Amino acid sequence: MNYYSVSISDTDLFNDVRHGLPIPSNKKLEEMCLVLPHILPGLMIPARLPEFIANLTGKVYPYYLMFAILSAGIKSIKTTRTNDDKLLETMYAKKSLELLNEEKDLSDPLIIWTCTFIFTYSFGISDTKSYDEAMTRVKKEYNDDKMEFKRRIWWSFYIMCTGDYIFKGNSVTFDQRDIVVNLPKNDFIWRYGGNIEGCKNAEIIDMNLIANDPSEEDFPPDYFSFLINTYSLYKSITIFATKRWRKNGLDHEKKGSDLEPHLERLEEYRNKMDELYENNLPPISDKYENYRGTLKLLVDTEQYILSYISRIFYYSMQICLYDSDLVRDHNNIVRPEKVKIAKSMCINASVNMMVLLEWYIINVPTPYQEFTVIFWTMNGAITLANMFFAKDINEKAKYTSYYNRMLSTYREFSKHSEFIVSLTKFINYIIQIKISASEQNKKLPHLYRYMEPYGVSEYDLEPWIVPKYGSFFHIGCCVEGSFSTLSIEEYLGMELTVKKVSGKKSLSNAHKDVHSSPNLESSLAKGNISAYIDSMNKTMLSLTSTNCIKKVMLLNFECSINDLFENKTTCFDFSLMTKKDNLQISQESIDKITENKKKRNSYLSNIENENESSKSKFFNQ
Known part of the structure; x- marks a missing residue:
C-alpha cells in the first residue's frame, strides 16, 4: 500500500515522500524534536538537540532511524489520532524494521536507538510484535567505545529493557554487576553544545553559545543519571519481591529481614530526589501557553517533569516493597502490626500517586504528555481497589472516589496509547477476582472478627489482593497462583503457630471456627447468613462502560486531600508529605x-x- 496517496493531501504536515511513506515538513519535524524531550525523556538522553534537529530535517539520519522516530513521535504534532493515523504509525515502524533487517553491521549505536523508538511505539498499540522483531536485531554483544553518544544510546536501551522486566517479568537482559558503562554527565552541555553549522534557529544558537562557553559554570544539575539510577533501584526491588516468596527463592530466614536494606535504599533515594528537584511542584500550565513550540519551554519545565516522574517511581517502588510484606505464606509468621504498617504505607503512596497524576493532567497539555509513567501507577490503583471491600459505607466511598479520580487520568492518557485501555481492563479483571473472593468470604461472617488485627481500620476485614512475585504480570504456574490468598478461611487457617493475635482470642479457636464453618452448599447455611450479608451490602460494586466503579446508592460524602496542597490551586506541596506519611x-x-x-x-x-x-x-x- 502506498500511504502517500492517502495522506500527502495534508500539506500543512507533509511535503515529501520517501520509501512510499509521507515525511513531515522540516518545520513540523523541528516542532516534533522540541516536543520529544517532554514526552520521552529517557529515550532522548542521547540527543544533542542542534544535531538531532539538523540530522532529522536534513535527512542525514538513516531512514530506519527516521521512520522509527516518526512511529513514536508523529502523534505529538498531529491534532487527531484516527485509525488512519495509527495505520501510518504502524507503517513507519514496519518500514523501519524492513530497512533495519537489511543492515549488516550491528555495531552502529543508531541501530539500538532505533529499537528503543520502536519499543516506545509498541507501547502505544495493542500488538507488540514490532518490538519483538526489533529486539532480535540487537542480541549481538555491544562494546562501549567511551564516546558519550554511545554511552547515552546504551543507557536509553537499558531503561527500555529494565522497564520491560519490571513491568512484565521478562528475563533480565543483563546482570547489574556486568555493567561497566559510565553514567552520562554534563547533560546541559551535551544537549545544547556541539557543532550547529547550518542551524537557523535563534534560540538554539543562543543556547549553543552558552553550552560551548568554557567560562560558563552555572549549568543546571544532571538529571539523567538519576533517572537511570531510578530504574536500577526499581529493578533491584523487583528482583527481591519476585524471589521473596518463591520456594526456590530466598532462604526462609532472609524473607523478612531482607526488606530493611531495600527500605533504607529507598529512603536514600527520596533524600537525593528532594535535594535534586526541591520539594515542590508549582503550577506550570502558563509556561505551555506562553512558550509553546519554543526551546525555552523545555528549559523551564524539564526539571518539574522529571521530578514528577521520579516521585511516581518512588511511590510505585514503595508499594512494590510493602505489597511483598502482605503476601500470606504458610512458612512465615505474619505479625498483625507489620501488616497494618504495610497497608497504611501502600494506601498513602497510592493517594499521593493520584495527586501527582492530577497535577500532571492539569498542568501539561495533551501534546506534551508523557504516558509510559502510567504503567508504574497500576499497583496504586489496585491498592485503592482493595479498600472497596471495607465494611463501612463512608470508608468504601472515600477510596472508590480516589480510584475514580485516578482512572479519570488514565482515560486522558489513553488518547496516546491503546495499551493503557488494556491496562484498565486488566485492573478490572483483578477487581473481579477480588469481588468473587469477597462473595465467598461473606458466607463465613463469624470469621471476620479474627481479621480485625490485620486491618488498616476496623472495617478492613478481608485479605488484600497483592502479587506474590513483585508484579501482577510476573505469572507463576497459573494466574490464580500469582496472587496471595484472598480466602479468610485459608488466611487464618495457615497461621497455626501463632498463639494469639494482638492479645485477643486464641487463634487455635479461630482455626476451629474455620473447620467448623457452615456447609456453603446447604440451604441452612444460606439462611443463617443471609441477614448478615444483606446488612454488609450497604453499597454494591459494579463497573461502568469506562471501567469506573459506581455506587448503587448515592452518598453525601466529601472526598478531598487538600492537605497535600498549599491551597486550592494546582500547586503540589511535597513538604506536607512527611516521610513517615503518618495520618493525623x-x-x-x-x-x-x-x-x-x-x-x-x-x-x-x-x-x-x-x-x-x-x-x-x-x-x-
Missing part, C-alpha cells in the same frame, strides 16, 4: 471510631445470637 487523627474522630466500634460489636453479637437461635430451631424441628 483528631480526638473527635477517635471518639467517633470508638463509639462506632461498640455499636458494631453489639450488632455482630446480635447477628450471632440470631444465627444460633436459627440453628436451634432447625435441629429441634
Whole structure:
C-alpha cells in the first residue's frame, strides 16, 4: 500500500515522500524534536538537540532511524489520532524494521536507538510484535567505545529493557554487576553544545553559545543519571519481591529481614530526589501557553517533569516493597502490626500517586504528555481497589472516589496509547477476582472478627489482593497462583503457630471456627447468613462502560486531600508529605471510631445470637 496517496493531501504536515511513506515538513519535524524531550525523556538522553534537529530535517539520519522516530513521535504534532493515523504509525515502524533487517553491521549505536523508538511505539498499540522483531536485531554483544553518544544510546536501551522486566517479568537482559558503562554527565552541555553549522534557529544558537562557553559554570544539575539510577533501584526491588516468596527463592530466614536494606535504599533515594528537584511542584500550565513550540519551554519545565516522574517511581517502588510484606505464606509468621504498617504505607503512596497524576493532567497539555509513567501507577490503583471491600459505607466511598479520580487520568492518557485501555481492563479483571473472593468470604461472617488485627481500620476485614512475585504480570504456574490468598478461611487457617493475635482470642479457636464453618452448599447455611450479608451490602460494586466503579446508592460524602496542597490551586506541596506519611487523627474522630466500634460489636453479637437461635430451631424441628 502506498500511504502517500492517502495522506500527502495534508500539506500543512507533509511535503515529501520517501520509501512510499509521507515525511513531515522540516518545520513540523523541528516542532516534533522540541516536543520529544517532554514526552520521552529517557529515550532522548542521547540527543544533542542542534544535531538531532539538523540530522532529522536534513535527512542525514538513516531512514530506519527516521521512520522509527516518526512511529513514536508523529502523534505529538498531529491534532487527531484516527485509525488512519495509527495505520501510518504502524507503517513507519514496519518500514523501519524492513530497512533495519537489511543492515549488516550491528555495531552502529543508531541501530539500538532505533529499537528503543520502536519499543516506545509498541507501547502505544495493542500488538507488540514490532518490538519483538526489533529486539532480535540487537542480541549481538555491544562494546562501549567511551564516546558519550554511545554511552547515552546504551543507557536509553537499558531503561527500555529494565522497564520491560519490571513491568512484565521478562528475563533480565543483563546482570547489574556486568555493567561497566559510565553514567552520562554534563547533560546541559551535551544537549545544547556541539557543532550547529547550518542551524537557523535563534534560540538554539543562543543556547549553543552558552553550552560551548568554557567560562560558563552555572549549568543546571544532571538529571539523567538519576533517572537511570531510578530504574536500577526499581529493578533491584523487583528482583527481591519476585524471589521473596518463591520456594526456590530466598532462604526462609532472609524473607523478612531482607526488606530493611531495600527500605533504607529507598529512603536514600527520596533524600537525593528532594535535594535534586526541591520539594515542590508549582503550577506550570502558563509556561505551555506562553512558550509553546519554543526551546525555552523545555528549559523551564524539564526539571518539574522529571521530578514528577521520579516521585511516581518512588511511590510505585514503595508499594512494590510493602505489597511483598502482605503476601500470606504458610512458612512465615505474619505479625498483625507489620501488616497494618504495610497497608497504611501502600494506601498513602497510592493517594499521593493520584495527586501527582492530577497535577500532571492539569498542568501539561495533551501534546506534551508523557504516558509510559502510567504503567508504574497500576499497583496504586489496585491498592485503592482493595479498600472497596471495607465494611463501612463512608470508608468504601472515600477510596472508590480516589480510584475514580485516578482512572479519570488514565482515560486522558489513553488518547496516546491503546495499551493503557488494556491496562484498565486488566485492573478490572483483578477487581473481579477480588469481588468473587469477597462473595465467598461473606458466607463465613463469624470469621471476620479474627481479621480485625490485620486491618488498616476496623472495617478492613478481608485479605488484600497483592502479587506474590513483585508484579501482577510476573505469572507463576497459573494466574490464580500469582496472587496471595484472598480466602479468610485459608488466611487464618495457615497461621497455626501463632498463639494469639494482638492479645485477643486464641487463634487455635479461630482455626476451629474455620473447620467448623457452615456447609456453603446447604440451604441452612444460606439462611443463617443471609441477614448478615444483606446488612454488609450497604453499597454494591459494579463497573461502568469506562471501567469506573459506581455506587448503587448515592452518598453525601466529601472526598478531598487538600492537605497535600498549599491551597486550592494546582500547586503540589511535597513538604506536607512527611516521610513517615503518618495520618493525623483528631480526638473527635477517635471518639467517633470508638463509639462506632461498640455499636458494631453489639450488632455482630446480635447477628450471632440470631444465627444460633436459627440453628436451634432447625435441629429441634
